[in-house]
Amino acid sequence: MIEDPAAPAIEVSVPASRAVIRLDGAQVTSWVPRSGSDVLWMSPLALEGEGAAIRGGVPLIGPWFGAGRDGRTSPKHGWLRTARWELDSCAVEGERAIVTLRLDGADPSGEGVRARLVVTVDERLRLDLTVTAGSAPLELEAALHTYLAVSDVRAAELEGFDGARYLDGLDGFAPRIQDGPLSLTAATDRVYEVSDPVAVLDPGAGRRIRETPTGSTRTVVWNPWDEGAASIADVPDDAWTGFVCVETASCKDGAVQLEPGAEHTLGVELTVEPA
Numbered sequence: 627m628i629e630d631p632a633a634p635a636i637e638v639s640v641p642a643s644r645a646v647i648r649l650d651g652a653q654v655t656s657w658v659p660r661s662g663s664d665v666l667w668m669s670p671l672a673l674e675g676e677g678a679a680i681r682g683g684v685p686l687i688g689p690w691f692g693a694g695r696d697g698r699t700s701p702k703h704g705w706l707r708t709a710r711w712e713l714d715s716c717a718v719e720g721e722r723a724i725v726t727l728r729l730d731g732a733d734p735s736g737e738g739v740r741a742r743l744v745v746t747v748d749e750r751l752r753l754d755l756t757v758t759a760g761s762a763p764l765e766l767e768a769a770l771h772t773y774l775a776v777s778d779v780r781a782a783e784l785e786g787f788d789g790a791r792y793l794d795g796l797d798g799f800a801p802r803i804q805d806g807p808l809s810l811t812a813a814t815d816r817v818y819e820v821s822d823p824v825a826v827l828d829p830g831a832g833r834r835i836r837e838t839p840t841g842s843t844r845t846v847v848w849n850p851w852d853e854g855a856a857s858i859a860d861v862p863d864d865a866w867t868g869f870v871c872v873e874t875a876s877c878k879d880g881a882v883q884l885e886p887g888a889e890h891t892l893g894v895e896l897t898v899e900p901a
């Protein structure tokens with residue numbers, strides 16, 4: 627446990643990798659495989675402390691995505707990422723660590739929506755976010771808003787998207803089809819109808835990062851590019867080249883309908899291989 631009152635965190639170290647999990651947002655802010663550099667990007671200008679939305683790592687988005695299904699819900703991306711979570715348990719099983727965090731009593735609607743995050747750390751990083759509906763039915767949107775660190779986003783190749791339908795968030799969520807391989811050449815904010823494994827090939831780092839989702843219906847791809855980054859206070863102007871967000875999600879028409887008390891788990895497993 628890192629006893630920093632402003633940014634309490636759990637540091638996990640196992641033979642294959644190490645990770646840092648903040649209690650604020652239950653946010654994994656670092657995951658470093660033994661033989662490589664951090665797989666997650668963190669902004670040097672990230673805010674910290676209770677109530678902050680931390681820029682980088684894996685923010686947990688929910689119970690709605692963006693401005694929600696009605697386009698008017700706030701705060702943006704829901705309240706999971708700005709709440710201080712509680713550490714429930716830490717266990718070591720062989721060469722694997724399993725950390726569980728809980729969020730109960732934080733739902734501002736008073737309906738009692740609650741959440742649990744299980745982080746598994748070994749030669750992979752696995753996150754399982756379970757959201758449980760409260761006293762009312764819940765149309766759940768959620769995302770594991772993963773900031774992947776890349777040498778240069780302009781050289782990265784995103785695999786697993788060719789032929790997929792998507793909504794273009796930079797064009798009023800107009801429906802489109804991905805025709806050919808996905809490489810980013812400008813600001814990108816897309817909700818892909820992809821729930822199979824995807825990967826980011828980073829030629830500069832000589833590695834491929836794989837994301838294997840479970841319980842998702844969508845994959846969001848986001849990078850603000852130069853102009854967008856200039857308008858985001860907690861991203862240095864020249865830092866946008868160093869990350870791409872590839873977000874395991876259930877959002878838009880892929881939201882999950884939950885009856886009162888029912889739960890849904892959204893998961894992702896990250897692995898890295900030389901490329």
Ligand SMILES: O=P(O)(O)OC[C@H]1O[C@H](O)[C@H](O)[C@@H](O)[C@@H]1O
Nearest residue numbers: 702703795815816846847848871
């Ligand atoms: O700046 P934030 O609130 O963290 O949102 C960052 C980004 O998150 C997602 O990727 C959304 O699709 C984008 O529209 C949004 O700009």
